[in-house]
Amino acid sequence: MNILLATSTTAMSGEGVYNYGLVIFLMMTGLYLVLAKGNMIKSVIGLNIFQVSVIMFYVSMGRVEHGTAPILLEQDLPHHDSEHGHDNHDDSEDHGLLQTRSDVALASTADGNHDADGGTDSDVHPQAHPEDTEANSPSLHTVDGRTAYSNPLPHVLMLTAIVVGVATTALALALVVRIREYYETIEEDIVDAIENRLQKEEAQS
Amino acid sequence: MLASYRGFDTLGETTVVLTAAVAVMLLLGRPKEEEHDLSKSPDPIIEVGAKMLIPYILLFALYVQFHGDFGPGGGFQAGVMFAAAYILHALSGTVRSAQEAASENVVEKLIPLGVLLYAAVGVWCVLKGGNFLEYNALDPEHPAHGQHLGILLVELGVGITVFSAMLMIFYKFALRGREVR
């Protein structure tokens, strides 16, 4: 239901879906390397390629045009002129944030852009940070007086994925070393042939 | 299920790194009869060049570790860069000389220490009255301070584990002999 709302109220901007096509090409290259190459190191490299392409898939979904990295810029910090004002940051200061958000909500209800689940304020640019509309130094990423940030949610998930991927790669390479020491080769078909031969000899004896 | 338990995610991820290091230690742990050292006699150009670079790599890794709040960075990247500095030292000289800087026993003890630190921070939050890994409970008057402290310690734990895991994996690969072909 929300997808329909999003596409019906505003036209889909953005640059087409070419990035997904390229990512899928990379994925299939990695898959082919894993399936077809007999050499185990090439299989591990293919697995790496596959993993990086999956990560790129998610990260490219999180990109917002005219957005910047999800690190708050100077102009969007609530008290950027009074540094380290620790005692000022109590809950009463949050009114500024909440107020601008409700302003945004009022503005967007005029567009009929209601969200049914929990009242999220989905305005035209949901990634724009509503604070500090007096952008004293408007950057490239200012849209309608607010800064647009890319979605940080995929980035967080993909960080974990990369680290798990390197752990898996290290383990796979350790296995390759052991296989080499045992079978004297790292080509999969030769390993298969040796295994068949060993099994036949076991069956006969 | 709730929208984010990312603190748990990162604890699990650090445990994955620890598991991978332990598995590599199990697979490649027992040295073969003759131990060959991967590096040959040290090349003076590489040695001098590496000596000039290593302090800056270590300094940058420290910077990345503790400035993950204000720019990209954090525990993982810093741990990997720390390990890269030691690996450069090992590659430019001999692995034995790198082991004098970070001996295998110490690195082996450091691997679970990071995860222990992470989990200890979580338990400390519980002892202070919050939920597991709820950093706000660390400093009840100023929750933002609690967040800062919690995230700092947690990143430190992650950095320690990642550094020692990567270094241990390197040692295991580097000290594996190779039979004569």
Added chain:
Amino acid sequence: MTFVSTITLVFFVLLAVVAVAIGKMRSLFAAVMLSGIFSLLSASLFVLMDAVDVAFTEAAVGAGISTVLMLMVLHLTSDKETHSNEVKVFPLLIAVLCGAVLLYATQDMPHFGDPNAYIHQSATADHYLNQSYDDSHIPNMLPQCWHPIVVSILWGKQQLC
């Protein structure tokens, strides 16, 4: 097309070329070096797509640790791929079919960079963007996304501070 999207497209194409070249290489040393280049290119792409933390990690891990480990394994095993390089038909068929199905499925996905995409409407992302500084006073949103009990808007505004 803007300058940034042109550069992005160029990087993507380079990445595809490197991936195909890795498959064609018979010398494993060259293949490992190409995989290091692959990591570097993908880290640059991540920067272009505004994921700086992911780019940092990918550069450190892919071009650093992964390449070094593979070089050591090369030293411990063989240096060349001993089998001929003919294209195997059945895996190629599987890959092409799988790719075709996926391509068909992604035609419906939100456009690249579309700010109205469904993923950006989520309550969690909204909460991260707007609340992370208030909760932790840290400008970088990513460590804050590790804040454990962001009892999100879905459950009502339970105050944690």
